[in-house]
Amino acid sequence: MIHFKDVSFAYKEGKWAVRHINFTVNKGEFVSIIGGNGSGKSTIARLSDGLLLPQEGSVFVDEMDSRAKKDEFLIKEKVGIVFQNPDNQFVGTTVEEDIAFGLENIGVERVEAKARIDQISSLLGIDKYLHGSPSYLSGGEKQKVAIASVLVMRPDYLVMDEITALLDPVSRKEVLNLVHSVVENKNIGVLYITHITEEVIKSDKVLVLHKGEKIKEGAPAVILQDMKLLRSAGVASLPSVIISEDLRKHGIISASFVDEEDLIGSLCSN
Amino acid sequence: MLELKNVFVTYDPNTIFMSNALVDISLMIKKNESVGIVGRIGSGKSTLIQLFNGLIKPDNGIVLLDNDDINSKQVDIRKVRKKVGIVFQYPEEQFFAETVFAEVAFGPKNMGMRETELKDAVFSALKDMGFSSEKIAQRSPFSLSGGEKRRVAIASIISMNPDILVLDEPMAGMDFNGKEKLIKYIKNEIKNGRTVVFVTHNMEELLEIADRVIALDGGKKVFDGSVRDFFSDEKLIEKIGIDIPSVVRMRNKLKKYYSDIPFCRTPMEIASYLKKRYRH
Numbered sequence: 001m002i003h004f005k006d007v008s009f010a011y012k013e014g015k016w017a018v019r020h021i022n023f024t025v026n027k028g029e030f031v032s033i034i035g036g037n038g039s040g041k042s043t044i045a046r047l048s049d050g051l052l053l054p055q056e057g058s059v060f061v062d063e064m065d066s067r068a069k070k071d072e073f074l075i076k077e078k079v080g081i082v083f084q085n086p087d088n089q090f091v092g093t094t095v096e097e098d099i100a101f102g103l104e105n106i107g108v109e110r111v112e113a114k115a116r117i118d119q120i121s122s123l124l125g126i127d128k129y130l131h132g133s134p135s136y137l138s139g140g141e142k143q144k145v146a147i148a149s150v151l152v153m154r155p156d157y158l159v160m161d162e163i164t165a166l167l168d169p170v171s172r173k174e175v176l177n178l179v180h181s182v183v184e185n186k187n188i189g190v191l192y193i194t195h196i197t198e199e200v201i202k203s204d205k206v207l208v209l210h211k212g213e214k215i216k217e218g219a220p221a222v223i224l225q226d227m228k229l230l231r232s233a234g235v236a237s238l239p240s241v242i243i244s245e246d247l248r249k250h251g252i253i254s255a256s257f258v259d260e261e262d263l264i265g266s267l268c269s270n
Numbered sequence: 271m272l273e274l275k276n277v278f279v280t281y282d283p284n285t286i287f288m289s290n291a292l293v294d295i296s297l298m299i300k301k302n303e304s305v306g307i308v309g310r311i312g313s314g315k316s317t318l319i320q321l322f323n324g325l326i327k328p329d330n331g332i333v334l335l336d337n338d339d340i341n342s343k344q345v346d347i348r349k350v351r352k353k354v355g356i357v358f359q360y361p362e363e364q365f366f367a368e369t370v371f372a373e374v375a376f377g378p379k380n381m382g383m384r385e386t387e388l389k390d391a392v393f394s395a396l397k398d399m400g401f402s403s404e405k406i407a408q409r410s411p412f413s414l415s416g417g418e419k420r421r422v423a424i425a426s427i428i429s430m431n432p433d434i435l436v437l438d439e440p441m442a443g444m445d446f447n448g449k450e451k452l453i454k455y456i457k458n459e460i461k462n463g464r465t466v467v468f469v470t471h472n473m474e475e476l477l478e479i480a481d482r483v484i485a486l487d488g489g490k491k492v493f494d495g496s497v498r499d500f501f502s503d504e505k506l507i508e509k510i511g512i513d514i515p516s517v518v519r520m521r522n523k524l525k526k527y528y529s530d531i532p533f534c535r536t537p538m539e540i541a542s543y544l545k546k547r548y549r550h
Binding site: 036037038138139165168169170172173195198234235236238239240242243246247250252260263264267268 | 310311415416417443444445446447448471472473511512513516517519520523524527537538540541544545548
């Protein structure tokens, strides 16, 4: 379990980037954090594997405190992070070398490394690019390579910080679906950070972040229907919710719907 | 009015790196239109808009602004650039001035605007971009929030009062609040008579702002028509890798049950139609 216990962090003294943050991510759980620019989302990503250390409160990864020097490497092995811009994450001259980099660093044997790379890259559908240069890949493909580089390390937790922000809408959906399908089978805990409302629909729970504070936590169906809450956090509401809230106010339907099909179904059965 | 006639642009001609950025593009942008330019990365969108004010010259074909060939020696390119103002991607990364005023005044000053008019031009441009208080003018542009920076950057082009405002991915990197404001102010510019051309990947943005869509694929113009017709052409949309926005998708699904539902640009337009429908 990743456990944020009353965590506060400031880059500059007196100016909290995140304040009193509490939440947990269990193995096999998909937790999303949503918020606007400057809400503290990326700070939380960096706190979760010890890249940043909290000034107040503690971050625990499977009971290990991120501030304990002796557990530093173990925590980094357990928590894999993928960032927004894949170009900043490439080190190898071929895709395969790139994915292998982390494994070599922790001394995984060649045969074993090869097996892991083959398995993950076929899972992510990037096996055909393994011997090419990462610089020729599209944004979506690059991001898949970045995810593969983290997955071959067999982390228990995967933290993703706006990994679709620079992708076009089609690859955005593809990458997100892939993430869902990969982690479902692996009992990995996911912390998925985004400002795109649609992307949190399939999460187990959603945290809403605003100006460094968690203003709400709950099931996506509950969070996504709260248009006022989302507005105050600077994130968009789903069209299906905007429409159904308006119709509900006018007594045309009796409930609000997150799922488009449900809304249409309810309208058309009338 | 801006017109491109059979324009070709080739990068690195006569070398092995030669590539056709734009192939035989003809188009016309009329006064007070709002045109969205769409296409994949590398489809030629950014090359296209740089032709509009002479930053790139065509290898073949001509670019006409109010019937003058902008690349001919008789035409003063400065006048062209005053008429066609381009805001590039992440424009705030190019801030250099100490105050917002100096930043926004830079363009018109360079164009030779007199001090007396300058102040009015700056404050009117800032007002257009939603800064109603004049206090903002004395702040450092670097101290502003991301959304404010973007709007100041656009104001620094609007202060030259261009006939045509060209924006390359104006909403890139902005969150919902920032986008919502910017969409409002851009729509106001259109309402007040400015011609707006913008490049975008975001289909919600396209739906809300544009009347007309020009789609590029591999340097060729593959669509030029209304937003409505664009989103009806599912084959084309798939070909150029665009995701149909949920408002359009929902409207199309509803059409099976409500055959008279009009084309809708926003969720509220769908809601309004349904409310009317249920009142009867």
